[in-house]
Amino acid sequence: MNSRQSIAWLNGELMPLGEARVPVLDRGFLFGDAVYEVIPVYAGRPCRMDEHLDRLSASLDATAIPEPCDRAGWRTLLGRLVEANGGGDLALYLQVTRGVAPKRDHAIAPGLEPTVFAMAMPMPPRPAELTERGLAMVTVADSRWARCQIKATTLLANVLHKQQANEQGAEDALLVRDGLVIEATASNVFAVLDGVAVTPPVDPGMLTGVTRNLVLELAAGAGIETREAALLASDLERASELWLTSSTREVSPVTTLDGRPVGDGRPGPLWWRIDRLYQEYKAQLQAT
Secondary structure, X not given: OOOOOOEEEEOOEEEEHHHOOOXXXXXXXXXXXXXXXXXXXXXXXXXXXXXXXXXXXXXXXXXXXXXXXXXXXXXXXXXXXXXXXXXXXXXXXXXXXXXXXXXXXXXXXXXOOOXXXXXXXXOOOOOHHHHHHXXXXXXXXXXXXXXXOOOXXXXXXXXXXXXXXXXXXXXXXXXXXXXXXXXXXXXXXXXXXXXXXXXXXXXXXOOOOHHHHHHHHHXXXXXXXXXXXXXXXXXHHHOOEEEEEEOOOEEEEEEEEOOEEOOOOOOOHHXXXXXXXXXXXXXXXXXX
């Protein structure tokens, strides 16, 4: 599938992505008054759809945007979108805005009907060099708002942090607030400390990661020790491994941080075990 052939969903209709349009008075366009979700699809089968839809519902509830579909409706919508785009490995992007207002006004007009947009993006195989060299990262001070548990489309701070990392020759940034590592610009983080995979606990300052939770589940099933605990920025210097987790990145090793190697500067042995478990999970999903 390429972008020219991609089919999108907008307010109840399937259409070529290039033909999708929203009014300029849509509050998602004017204010970023919207939430979103990204759901991975392998061989035409969505991965952890219920968990992603649970998180979408939580974001809608936190922003008081009425949920436009029940669970069966979301499943039907996303199923039609996958089918229209030929199945395979995809990332489904789903966005719900508060809707089109009669005028630009910070105050929320009553009775708005949410705008529902969804598109399918091809998810190519992981580059071979990722398993060879890993990712280069930098640490930056977290300048985002205080309610990062909402998966809102207002991502300007994340964009600027990622650009800051790119300008330093890195691929992404780890965000640090009050001496604590929170997450990356679009991923959760794990650090291996004394053989234990440590990830920051979920709180209102970070987004609950569906892939993060899956990694914890897979690790527990394999007897790999994990811990949800505060991760100090100073801990990163002694970490033998660092990983990022997200729906599109899966589990990615970080081998360079702030210009210094992490561990021996190569993807570590615990990452290889977790990645194998994750790939086996995907294979089982595809086989069902």
